[in-house]
Amino acid sequence: GMGLERMSAIMQGKSSFFDSDVMQGLIGLGEEISGVSYVSDDYEGQSRSLRIIADHARSVDFLISDGVLPGNEGRGYVLRRLLRRAVFHGRLIGIEGAFLGRFIDKVNELMGDAYPELLKNVALVKGIVDAEEERFSGTLDTGRVYLDEALGGLADGAVLDGATAFKLHDTFGFPIDLTVEIAEGAGHAVDIDGFNREMEAQRERARANVKGDAWGSFNDVWTELSDSVSATEFAGYEDEELEGAKVLALVVDGERVAHAGAGQKVEVVLDRTPFYAEMGGQMGDAGTLSAEGVRLTVGDTKAHNGLYAHSAVVEEGELAEGAIVNAAVDHHRRALLRRNHTATHLLDAALKNVLGDHVNQAGSLVAPEHLRFDFTHFEPLSSEQLVQIERLVNDQIFAAKPVVTRVMAIDEAKAAGAVALFGEKYGDVVRVVSVGAEEHPFSRELCGGTHAANTAEIGLFKIVSESSTGSNVRRIEAVTSEGAIAYLEERARMLDAAASELKCRPDEVAGRITGLQKELRETSQKLKNALTGxxxxxxxxxxxxxxxxxxxxxxxxxxxxxxxxxxxxxxxxxxxxxxxxxxxxxxxxxxxxxxxxxxxxxxxxxxxxxxxxxxxxxxxxxxxxxxxxxxxxxxxxxxxxxxxxxxxxxxxxxxxx
CATH class of the missing domain: 3.10.310.40 (Diaminopimelate Epimerase; Chain A, domain 1)
Structure with a gap:
């Protein structure tokens, strides 16, 4: 059990690690901010809170510097609990407002020389800490009022019921360990078994809601087919039409069938296809399957265990298993998908350029009409940052750079600086997509999707919105090419309509609105003064x-x-x-x-x-x-x-x- 902390305490002649130089520096900061005094043998009062804040602040700094972000699962959940417990104990000893950022600075001052990683992303660490601290302070205030009311209604020594503890957790986001700590401080235990029963009941409800969707799209028929039918060969990177594809299987309403007639909805499995199946955020291709006397319209393509299922409607004739068909992808729709997919790569690189290397993709959608990109970041983007990101992407588009695709070993790809998605599994051989032919291109990523041949095909990139999808995850939605033109045309129409209503020129709308807002504020203030002044x-x-x-x-x-x-x-x-x-x-x-x-x-x-x-x-x-x-x-x-x-x-x- 002789870890680094115990060793340092012994080397400094101390009986506790909290009496060592590093921790005393942090505890001293806590004394300065809170105004309370540290007494080492006060294990249940203010000194305990000072120790907890010092220890947790140090852990939070190291965790975030090591790439961990606050979340609801795994190590992210551990980080969030440490951060929130530190905030709570700050409140206990009278600290109002944000304070953990000062502890991060102190940890860096005391330990940055020995651990230079702490100094590499100080802005990121403090940004995440500030955002989490502000968010939890609101949670703490709201949940504390509810908890105080619940505890105030209990008889001396009575147990707080599990349902109330669960409501604090589920409705207010109030951690159960803080509920226990506050309740014990007021002389009450918490029914943890009851809380756990409520949690399990919620999980069961969630499983019941998800089960149908999760298994409905992955029917047993696909498990059976994957055992008897060879995986589909994708041949659509270069060609959008393919002759002589063989029908390996037909699936109607989750059952394998031998034939599908006019009017029926059917999922068609081919031995090879130019249709890209939905994966990696890119939507599946649409198009047609045809043979003599037979024609099907394909609305979507999905992958099941390596089998490409072409979701189609038989428009005429009858299709039988074993038939030979011609497969043709909807060229226009594919072109829009390719442009939007390449644009997501440009957006990812631009985000890293403007915000920092902590940005990682956290999900995406590449549709014909628009694109959606989720990424890790700790605060909303400013209008100036959005303009800068948009300009960087459009600079690459207007430069008409080639989009170069190479197949190489995974180690070679990583050595070349290719970006891999966090948590994604890759084989020994990967496909690397680079925007630009130079040695260090603007973007280089591992990707199996379809892309534009040249950035000029994208035409124009326009950000539509930026929002939050969860803690430390932001979302950008954008449009390109035809979608961007349609978006700008609609905005121009709306501007013209606003100018007409305000009876001014379009370039005067902003000024006219500012004037009206000022008048409204003045009128509102006069009314408030008359009412309360x-x-x-x-x-x-x-x-x-x-x-x-x-x-x-x-x-x-x-x-x-x-x-x-x-x-x-x-x-x-x-x-x-x-x-x-x-x-x-x-x-x-x-x-x-x-x-x-x-x-x-x-x-x-x-x-x-x-x-x-x-x-x-x-x-x-x-x-x-x-x-x-x-x-x-x-x-x-x-x-x-x-x-x-x-x-x-x-x-x-x-x-x-």
């Missing part, structure tokens, strides 16, 4: 009737015609008008007929004993709701607006006692 008689009246509690003044009021969010503006107005220690309990009925409560207090009022979160928790049940928040401010919603007077009176009585 100095001209509001209701607020002035509430302030005039404020109760003097000695250490602070207390304003309790029900205000009409406001939304829940407006109560914050009222609280701001009260503070600005009084210029002295003050607290408030406010209520309104929203436009939807629902009650909303807010409690707020200046720091002096909080010091004198006013706790907004406690007040809201006490009175919210009187309006049929719940809520919470910080001592300085807390809010709640409810279902029964008739309970507002009782809630305000209860607050006044509790605070005046």
């Amino acid at each position: 100095g001209g509001s008689n209701a607020i002035d009246d509430a302030i005039a009737h404020a109760e003097d509690l000695g250490a602070y003044k207390l304003v309790v009021a029900q205000l009409e015609g406001l939304e829940a969010a407006d109560l914050r503006n009222v609280w701001d107005t009260i503070r600005q008008k009084l210029h002295e220690p003050v607290a408030c309990v406010l209520a309104t009925v929203t436009s939807k007929g629902q009650p909303a409560l807010l409690a707020g207090a200046t720091d002096e009022a909080v010091a004198a004993g006013f706790k907004s979160g406690d007040i809201i928790k006490q009175i919210a049940p009187l309006v049929g709701g719940g809520g919470g928040g910080r001592p300085q401010m807390a809010q709640a919603g409810g279902k029964d607006a008739s309970g507002i007077p009782a809630a305000l009176e209860a607050a006044r009585a509790a605070l005046s006692a």
